[in-house]
Each structure stands twice: as C-alpha cells, then as structure tokens.
Amino acid sequence: MVRTYSRYSRMIAWLKILLPMAALGLLSTIFLLSGDSDPASRVPFSQVGIDGDIAREEVRSPRFSGTTNTGAALTMTARVARPSENEDGRMEAEVLEASILSQDGSRIDLSAPAASLRDATAEAELTGGVEIESSTGYTLNTQSMLTSLERIEAESRGRVTGKGPLGTLEAGRMQITTAPDSDDIQLLFTGGVKLVYIPQPD
Amino acid sequence: QSQVAFGSMAQDTSAPVEVSADSLSVNQSDGTALYTGNVVIGQGDMRLSAPRVLVVYGEQQNRIDRLEATGGVTLVSGDEAAEAERADYNIEAGTVVMRGNVLVTQGPNAITSEEMTVDLDTGTAQLTGRVRTVLQQQSTGDQ
Numbered sequence: 001m002v003r004t005y006s007r008y009s010r011m012i013a014w015l016k017i018l019l020p021m022a023a024l025g026l027l028s029t030i031f032l033l034s035g036d037s038d039p040a041s042r043v044p045f046s047q048v049g050i051d052g053d054i055a056r057e058e059v060r061s062p063r064f065s066g067t068t069n070t071g072a073a074l075t076m077t078a079r080v081a082r083p084s085e086n087e088d089g090r091m092e093a094e095v096l097e098a099s100i101l102s103q104d105g106s107r108i109d110l111s112a113p114a115a116s117l118r119d120a121t122a123e124a125e126l127t128g129g130v131e132i133e134s135s136t137g138y139t140l141n142t143q144s145m146l147t148s149l150e151r152i153e154a155e156s157r158g159r160v161t162g163k164g165p166l167g168t169l170e171a172g173r174m175q176i177t178t179a180p181d182s183d184d185i186q187l188l189f190t191g192g193v194k195l196v197y198i199p200q201p202d
Numbered sequence: 203q204s205q206v207a208f209g210s211m212a213q214d215t216s217a218p219v220e221v222s223a224d225s226l227s228v229n230q231s232d233g234t235a236l237y238t239g240n241v242v243i244g245q246g247d248m249r250l251s252a253p254r255v256l257v258v259y260g261e262q263q264n265r266i267d268r269l270e271a272t273g274g275v276t277l278v279s280g281d282e283a284a285e286a287e288r289a290d291y292n293i294e295a296g297t298v299v300m301r302g303n304v305l306v307t308q309g310p311n312a313i314t315s316e317e318m319t320v321d322l323d324t325g326t327a328q329l330t331g332r333v334r335t336v337l338q339q340q341s342t343g344d345q
Contacts, residue, residue, distance in 0.1 A: 102231065166264060166266060185231070189225060192224065193223050197221065199293050
C-alpha cells in the first residue's frame, strides 16, 4: 500500500528536521558565536575608594591614658589617628587633646590641631598652635610642644604667650615637670619671663 | 625712727605692675609663683630688683597680696636708691617694707637702719631700728 503523504504529515516531517536545526543554531549563538565579553569586567567599580585615603587604616576618636608612679594621670584623645606613611612606629593624629591630672585635683589641658606620636621615644609632638590651660588659671599658647607619653614631662618648642591669673604673661620657653623636691606638678617658664599685672581696685 | 622723703611724689599705685625675670616656676597644687634670676618689679618710675621674688596671692587667685623679694634687694625710685636683704612690696597699699641692714643713699648722704617702710603714695620712708646717717662733707674746694 502506497502511503499517501498528506500535506500535514509532509509538514511534520520537515519540521522534525528544521526545528532541531534551529535549536542547534540558537545554542551556537550562546557558545560559538558569542564574543569574549567577560561580564565581571563590565560591572562599574567606583574609583573613589582606590586612590582616596580611605584605603589606609585609621582609628576614629582614639583614647590613650596612663598613670605615673606618683599618681598623676595623662589622658589623650584625638578625632582620628592613622599610621604615618613615611616612617613606621609613628602615628599622626588630628585635633588632639591631652590632659594631665594630678592627685590633688589640679589639671593641665593641652589641645592642638595636629600631633605625631612616636612609639620609639614614647613622645608626642603637638604642632599647629598648642593651647595650654591649667587649673591654676593660666591659659597660654605656643607654636608646638613636645610631650612625653611615659611621665609628666612636656616642653614648648618656642615662645609662650598668654594670660596668668594675675595678668598677661610671656616667656621664652615653658616646661611642665614634676618639682624636684615634692611630687607636685610644676609649670616652669624660662628664657626670660614678663608679666604685666593690673592692680585690681578693691 | 626718722622720716625721709623717698622717691618722686604721689606714685600712682594703681598703675600696672610689670614683673620680668629669667624664669618663673608655678606650683600646680597650691599655685604659688616664684620668680628667680634677676627679677625686676616695676611700677611707674619705681624699680625693685632682687634675685628671688615670691608672689603671695590675695584671697581670690587674681589678686596679689604682696611680693616677697629676698636675697639682696635694691629699690630705686626717682633719684633715690635703697638696698636691703629682703623687701615685701604690698601693691594695693603701695608700701615697700625693707628689712635687714637697710642702706638708703640720697645724693652724697647715706642712711642705714634695720628696717624701712616706704610709702610710695606719699613718697616718704620711715626708717626704724638703729638709724645712722652719714653726711658727706661737701669737699671744700680742694684740687
């Protein structure tokens, strides 16, 4: 019996060939014909983080405090501190505030816009205009100051000007030390001191 | 006991007082201030110089009760000068009390005593304690 091919079954026979061919074509566009575009490289990375300073580690509002054997305490806080690039063992701090509290309650507060702390010599160099305030009524400022981190010892690098409890005060140099005989903390002004006192009418 | 004119009249004791020295040390616990190293205290034309001056505060911290100068003091006011071992300068009262073999020179004359109180307001000085005056004979025209 001769099989009579109806139009319908001839179409199906062709489709059985064409459809797989089309499927193959589609598959090849994904693998064979597609470009070498690596999707990961087209994802937009922001450049800000790479060359900005965020790349380095930093400590936000660090706090350092220590007590000496005479009972005086030294505390230091800053807005941000980060290791300095060019010299290791050194930290750069911004807006540093240090305060020296002695046992009998008197205190000296130092504040400076910038400071660099060296672990090797356990010293901090406060720069950029240091303001010194003591509970005995002295408010002074100087250009920069070197403070020891281990004991109560600080000295100004240059002239100190400001106000004492009695009047305006000016000195060549200023040191914060402990008095030789007693443990009291002392402000020592050297290199020529000048005070102008206006007598208060009683 | 003898009364002497000392220094220019009517020194203004409310004029600013200037203290200059080689060094100053301030004790943080009690706030005492000690000036050392050729200290000069000046007010008006009065100059008090001494190697050591201790500031003694009044009741509140912003007033000086007195300045204690020790270690050999010279006080110069106008064209008179006085020396003593120590001096207490009371700024508000405007008086300088000098003690310990006081020597006052006024032109050729010299007066020594144990103690002298100078009143800067009136420009007078009160000498007490073994007052001796040495009058310089005017040289009578020899060569």
